[in-house]
Amino acid sequence: MLSKQRESFYKTLEDQNKDVPNDVRQRRYCKYITNFASHFGKEKCMVVGSTTEGTRLRSNINEGDFDYLIISGVSIPVDALEHREDLPCFVHIRGDKFQHSFSHNLVDGKYLPSRILKEVDRDAFKIMRGLFHVLTIPRVTKGRQTVHAEFNRDAKPGMCTEHYAGFEVVGDDLTQSMRSRLTDLLKMLGETTQNDIFSSTIVQIFVGLIASSVGDPECSQPKRRKQDTESTDDTPNEKVCRVKFNYKSSKDFIAAFPIDGKLKCLDEWKRRILNSDKIFWPSSEAVDKICQSEVYVVAKPAIVDPCTGIDFCFGFNQAEMILASCLSSDQRLCVLLLKALQKGYLKKFSSILTTFHWKTAFYHKCEQIDSGLFDRHSTILNALEKVLSYMIDCLQRKYLKHYFIESNLIAHITETEVNEIQGKIKEIIADPDAALKVYFDMNKECESSKQEEEISMKEMEELKKCKFDTANRIPKVVSMMSDLQKEASDGSKLTQAIVDTYIW
DSSP: OOOHHHHHHHHHHHHHHSOOHHHHHHHHHHHHHHHHHTTTSSOEEEEETHHHHTOOOOOSSOOOEEEEEEEOSOOEEGGGEEEOSSOTTEEEEBGGGSOOSOGGGOBTTTBOOTHHHHTTOTTTOTTHHHHHHHHTOOEEEEOSSSEEEEEEEEETTEEEEEEEESOEEETTOSOHHHHHHHHHHHHOOOOOOOOGGGGOHHHHHHHHHHHHHHOOHHHHOOSSOOOOOOOOOOOTTSOEEEEEESEEEEEEEEEEEEEESOOHHHHHHHHHHHTOSSOOOSOHHHHHHHHHSOOEEEOOOOSSSOOTTTOEEEEOHHHHHHHHHTOOHHHHHHHHHHHHHHHTTTGGGTTTSOHHHHHHHHHHHHTTSOGGGGOTTTTHHHHHHHHHHHHHHHHHHTOOBOSSSSOBTTTTOOHHHHHHHHHHHHHHHHOHHHHHHHHHHHHHHTSSSOEEEEEEHHHHHHHHTOOSSGGGGHHHHHHHHHHHHHHSSSHHHHHHHHHHHHHO
16 A cells, blocks of 8 residues: 555645646747748757656756757768767767868868857857857846846756746855845846837837746746755856856757767667567657657767767757656656656766666566556565666666767766665665655755856856846847848848748
8 A cells, every 4th residue: 555655755746736827828939930040940949858748847956948940951971970989878979071161160071060059059050049149148137026036057958947936146156246236236227228220110010929938037037945955066266156046947059960860879779679579668660750850969978988079969859858768657647756766865976877877777667567567555565676687687787878879878877876876776675765755855945045157257247247127138039130130031021021930
């Protein structure tokens, strides 16, 4: 019989996993933007990751994030991919093997530089580039009762925009002059500066779309409070200061090239799944859909011996969404239990074994576990134990295979990390209820107090330069409109694209 404590755990996780209105809004905004871009080429954007896969957790200390894939209209032929022999999920792109507009940028005369994606280069994103730069402008705003701050942080596959609500600087980390300047900054309530550029009806419509995409902090503020405990990448010599906030949310923007052609690894994966009589999951229908889905490459350095300037990594985002759609409600609950453990009991190692690693291990075991074992009323913890034990085996071998390609996801892990993580996982197996309780206790402790975090002085300087008014965005909006006009053969094409998007 299911204990009251476990029943409470399961209910809380599924409540935290429920869709909220903002999920629907973000997907709709991406459709608006993609519809607009379709008038000029093949660029697209979409919400991916846990929000779309139905495995996102919104707790009091971690609201989760939105992942946006910004897809270039330039496709990369399969024949131009040069796999790393030791880590085949990482590739270099032979720019000398296909027609494109990056010829003057090739590294060593043949390799496509990863900065084209990292910087959302104009040659690859003729439409999305301007919009991306407008949406990621650092800013400080004041809601009805609290100050909101947004600034950007580098993420390995893209850029992360972090949003702090109830933002305030604390402690003695800042000089008096800096503290004074920041205090003045946070008190500013800029009047919206009127400018001739906004007198254009076309620009009014498009800027309205941008404002909608960004969202109004007064309207979209969640009731929960959260904290992101991941450390920053500050070097030891970089000055930092501490800030307090009520909750923090984030948006990850990941630029990508679509792959043109079939990947050999997906054919091999399909044969493995369909030719075995010992595999329970996924279904043959799902396998066919996955093999027909679009695959991407993103700018991400290899986990071992990276060549940062030319490294790319495969992104099977659409395939992962199809896999997630095949999960039963009890299988999805098992994923949520794993995420709760990763964010709670295993929090110290969350940057080493990420949710992606745990999801990969889960998918491997889903193939071998009868779906009946995931029954929440009786044996779901047995299924959970099988996934945990599988991860222990992977750590012992220092090899966790990517779900779709023969590539090691933990090649970078150290012996010390292996031993520490194995020990913690064994403790979870010995007493899963106590281990799960850590996650829920963390949430309770943070419900009534502000969270604290260190941010770098560089990030603080970004905020210092912010304006509260619309005029701060004018230069980048002008640049964006200039790019759009260059792509449009005439003004009527641009007007039609905006009108179609506005009434869509």
